[in-house]
Amino acid sequence: MNSGSGRSSSRPIRQRPGAFALGHFFGIPVYVDLSWLVIFALITMTISAQFAEDHPEWASNERWFAGLVTSAVFFLCVLLHEIGHSLVARFFGIPVNSITLFIFGGVAQIQREPEKPLHEFLIAVAGPLTSLMLSVLFFALAGAEAIESLQASAAEDAAGNLPMFNAICLWLTTINLMLAIFNLIPGFPLDGGRVLRSLIWALSGKFEMATRVAAGFGFFVAYFFIALGIYIAFFENMLVNGLWTAFIGWFLLMAARSSVVQLASRRALAGHRVLDILEPIPYRVSPAMSVQALVDGPILQHGHTLFVVEDDGVLKGIVSLSDVKTTPREEWPVTPLQRIMTPAAELVVVEPHESLQTVKETMEERGLAQMPVVEGDRVLGLVTRDGLLRVLHNEMEFGGR
Numbered sequence: 001m002n003s004g005s006g007r008s009s010s011r012p013i014r015q016r017p018g019a020f021a022l023g024h025f026f027g028i029p030v031y032v033d034l035s036w037l038v039i040f041a042l043i044t045m046t047i048s049a050q051f052a053e054d055h056p057e058w059a060s061n062e063r064w065f066a067g068l069v070t071s072a073v074f075f076l077c078v079l080l081h082e083i084g085h086s087l088v089a090r091f092f093g094i095p096v097n098s099i100t101l102f103i104f105g106g107v108a109q110i111q112r113e114p115e116k117p118l119h120e121f122l123i124a125v126a127g128p129l130t131s132l133m134l135s136v137l138f139f140a141l142a143g144a145e146a147i148e149s150l151q152a153s154a155a156e157d158a159a160g161n162l163p164m165f166n167a168i169c170l171w172l173t174t175i176n177l178m179l180a181i182f183n184l185i186p187g188f189p190l191d192g193g194r195v196l197r198s199l200i201w202a203l204s205g206k207f208e209m210a211t212r213v214a215a216g217f218g219f220f221v222a223y224f225f226i227a228l229g230i231y232i233a234f235f236e237n238m239l240v241n242g243l244w245t246a247f248i249g250w251f252l253l254m255a256a257r258s259s260v261v262q263l264a265s266r267r268a269l270a271g272h273r274v275l276d277i278l279e280p281i282p283y284r285v286s287p288a289m290s291v292q293a294l295v296d297g298p299i300l301q302h303g304h305t306l307f308v309v310e311d312d313g314v315l316k317g318i319v320s321l322s323d324v325k326t327t328p329r330e331e332w333p334v335t336p337l338q339r340i341m342t343p344a345a346e347l348v349v350v351e352p353h354e355s356l357q358t359v360k361e362t363m364e365e366r367g368l369a370q371m372p373v374v375e376g377d378r379v380l381g382l383v384t385r386d387g388l389l390r391v392l393h394n395e396m397e398f399g400g401r
């Protein structure tokens, strides 16, 4: 089914629009956003071009090979950076929903905010620390030859005859170091911004104030990058570099803005429970009912699109319109609903006392528009995205706290 449910128990990887699933790492589903392919191609080209300059002795296919290998290993390094954050988060009992790699790096989606400033601090520094350690590792792998070649290149403007393995390691040293430094810029939601927030939070004891200050720094950093990009593009005449810098600034601006919106919505939803927006079940049906009977009755005559399958008041599953549509028409009369329903064990359900913030996060994470509200094995009703948005809207418009 497309909207009413997702699986909860074994968390198999789900497809997402604009991204492909890579698999599980440490039990965390990893996605690659299609925008990553752009950065992958770009890095490969940049590195190959740089290698062409530094190592004119390499054949063109050698250069491309080195570029591709470096890109692929860098990709792994970005993933390890996110896994660094994730494992520390998990150590503090915060589940990690997924890791997504996209054009500017990666995002580890942790399920909730840390409870203590120290936790936030350690989760935030774990990423850059991982990158720093990788940088040191690759520096060691690059070896003494790389240092000699660096000295030589400083003197004569040529990288010398560094073997390919060492040259690649030298690149990965630099790029991981840059990744660590960039992420430590103190603008929220970069890692450095989270470090800043944890410090202000620890000193003031005020989480919201700390977030607002860190986001303020985030806006400042974002505008700085945009201005710097424009300067580089038009006054230094390096159009591509300038555009990239401005683009990074624009991305940081969007990220800072969404973190402010997220804070506002968190505040609006605080104190609201599932019961506040509980909607009655549109239609209850029995597992033995045929698809044909469902279509003839509830669907065609009453226009319902979502059905709770119950046996003696016990939840068995949910049937949506798309489940019906994917069943061949000639099988409708002989197919009972229990064969096409999403069974109860696979449904993502909520309990009546759960907070709406949790509901919102689960819906966003799983791409759901509605979830059944269950107490024991009884279905009380549904929560829908519309109901959630109504609360959000009312609180933001009239809450005025």
Ligand SMILES: [Zn+2]
Residues within 6 Å of the ligand: 081, 082, 085, 127, 128, 183, 191
């Ligand atoms: Zn990070």
